[in-house]
Amino acid sequence: MSKTTKEQINLSRIETVTNALQTLDVEVIRTTDSGLGVLLIDFLVQAEATGVALSSDQVISDLKLPAMLKAAGFEVIPSLNQSAGPIEAGRWKTALAKVDVGITSTPVMAAETGSALMLAKYPDDRAVSLLPPWHILLVAEENLVDDIASLMKKWGESSDRRENAVLVTGPSRTADIEKELVLGVHGPGKMTVMIYRSNP
């Protein structure tokens, strides 16, 4: 595939996913990997966030987010040690529930629906994207695919698809009272998706 066609496909996916996410009340931001850290800090300051929980996944550490955010004065919840006991795990969860935002990345997102795959390969991730009231999700442009069928396929490219997983499509919501939409029942009520381009 030539570089321009590839870029066109990416552009149309970005447009599709942006529309899909906006109908779900998700804020969508585009940036580059080098600009992401600064933009994120700006963004958190504006929202008056002080406590942050980060996933221990590869993308987050490659982007050096933990160090950056600490340096900028945020309270960063350290990820849970794998050998921690239940009491420690309980304390960690309570701390997560008190921070302003949880930040994770996704290995693949379906443009049509705006659904992101979250793997429990890093066991912390499920709680980081679930307990805080605000979820910021980082997606690399090249990890956008057309639809759910392609998402399932891409998942299979890097694993046997036997992990614990969850597909996340927008913020937690309910319509149980007179079918009126309310965001943030048990999961986060606010979600931001940052789509970034990796510069070679």
Add this chain to the structure above:
Amino acid sequence: MSSHFNIHDLKKQMKKSVRERPDGVLPYKKSTKKAIAGRDLRASEWDDFEERRDRATQRRQEAIDTLPDLHDQLRERWEERGIVVHEAKDTNEAQQHILKIIRNVKADRILKSKSMLSEEIEINDFLEKNSITPVETDLGEYIVQLRGEHPSHITMPAMHLLREDVGQLFAEKLGVEYTDDPPTLTKIAREALRKEFLAAQVGMCGVNFAVAESGHLATVTNEGNGRMVTSQARVVIALMGWERVTQSLEDLGELWQLLARSATGQRATVYLNLLSGPSPGPTGPDEVHVVIVDNGRKRIHQDPTMREVLRCIRCGACLNVCPVYRQVGGHPYGGVYPGPIGAVLTPALHGTREAPDHAFASSLCGACEDICPVKIPLPKLLLHQRHQKVEDKKNRGFDAEEVIWSTFAKATESGAVFSSFGRAASVLQKVVPGGSVPMPQWQKGRTAPAFPKQSFRQWYEQNKRETGREKDE
């Protein structure tokens, strides 16, 4: 089954409901209308919606036809990943399995995410009797549990309530200040349940689909309680109907989208939780149990006609379009599953003698079949059941009732005969001595209603604009 469900008195309950609220139950009208508008929008978005329905119908049927093989596959996967399997042939066995799992970890409280099957096996009452507190965490279920009621809809459990009802309930039961603002009410529930989640020891969830290829137990939720229950508790009990198996993650992806579109007009639900087994890390779960419940499903599986009902993905769309459901709501059906799917499933699961009237709780207008994402021929299955009921009777000897029901069953299969039958009944009633149709068995415990001057069909033709979905869109 011994049960507090009242599935025997459907007709009485329906009449009562109409008498009490002749204009229908207000919240139902509003909510079903919104749900259908959403579904229609999402259906129109896909050019190939019909082809996708056909494909899903076919894949679902293939899964049902090969269920024993798919279960073998699942067993292998679950064994590899350390999921413990318990099989229950009926409610009693399911209850005992669950009690044992909970007692094993000495818990006195369990957190539940939404599961219609858990209603079917009446687990809440049973656990309470055994000094274990079940806590419903889906907002609608939480509301319904606080009221001591059962869900009135498959996907929207509190559909029968207005915001004022919820406001009063929370003020009374939770001691908060009265408000009828849905966001504030939701926040109150969030805070109450958040504490529970963080301390959760045992969680119970339903299973929308078990994926044979990968072994995942897939649970569909919007609120996040399904995720909480399966990732924050130490022990997870997944409650699964025997027929809820799909072949692959690809099939799951397709069914999930059809389910979301048909149920609530979403492209996808917020969460699709895929539980494949215990997690080795400190957050758990340490144990995952799956309880597979038969409760009559294997019997249905043996009837080649009824078997089609096992395709059902519990989207609730057939309830939303049903003129009967929209008029009387969910509770008169008495069982767990209301509306057209309930009319078929209740007698199929419990037997026509337990639920004698369900097969007749339909005008056979066909709207349910038209909207069903997996094309279950609900009207045909209702007729099949009416016929079965007649056959049952035949085996028990001749009586006038049998003749009349069999005539009725035949009549309903032919539009023209059916129309004349309704009008004839109205005349017949006047000429039969005592002003009543001679059906002694059937009349026991029932008052004979006067047949209306107009037949239902005549009435429906005149009124469909006001009651059916024609008016809404």
